[in-house]
Amino acid sequence: MGSASRAVSCLCCPCKCLACGLFSCLCSILISLLVTVGVLALIFYLIFRPHMIAATVDSASLVQFTLAQNSALAYNLNVDLTVRNPNKRVGLYYDNVESLALFDGQRFGYAPLDPFFQSTEASTKLSPSFKGQQPLTGDITAANFRSQQTSGKFDIEVKLNAKLRVKVWAFKVPGPKAKISCPITVPVPNSNSAAFQPTDCKVWF
Incomplete structure (x- = not known):
């Protein structure tokens, strides 16, 4: 419970990263960005479905x-x-x-x-x-x-x-x-x- 609470707090408020661990905060932000980019890429492909020339x-x-x-x-x-x-x-x-x-x-x-x-x-x-x-x-x-x-x-x-x-x-x-x-x-x-x-x-x- 304690670790989960600190992780949520870190994502919600970057200012608290120093308290919960800078490394954990950066990893969480990076994972969130990668997931977002992946979802956007999938949406782009499903909408446009590019074909070979x-x-x-x-x-x-x-x-x-x-x-x-x-x-x-x-x-x-x-x-x-x-x-x-x-x-x-x-x-x-x-x-x-x-x-x-x-x-x-x-x-x-x-x-x-x-x-x-x-x-x-x-x-x-x-x-x-x-x-x-x-x-x-x-x-x-x-x-x-x-x-x-x-x-x-x-x-x-x-x-x-x-x-x-x-x-x-x-x-x-x-x-x-x-x-x-x-x-x-x-x-x-x-x-x-x-x-x-x-x-x-x-x-x-």
């Missing part, structure tokens, strides 16, 4: 994709993709947006994109373009390139990275870094291969 590559084409004897890759790749915000109550700001293109795990293209905002249940069209030259290393990568060239299609990975900010009503809070990975199969330039098929991307934070 989604992305799809709608089209992709290669104007040039050749590998020279010195393993220098000359490339010209155009991509159109759609990023969707499925949330009904949460808007999203995309900052520090960058797109990358990779072949056989090696990055050959990089293109920064403008930051943008997505309102609730909105979609945004993005069109990164990659053009230039980049050396590829390794005999296995060169062999894979020749094999895919013969098959009439290249397996390429397009990535999109962005730092998110979340808008709830008039409030804006920092969000996670979104990473979008799009493994696509693109026909060889000027070939009779089957046309590109829209491809869903993988998203994680």
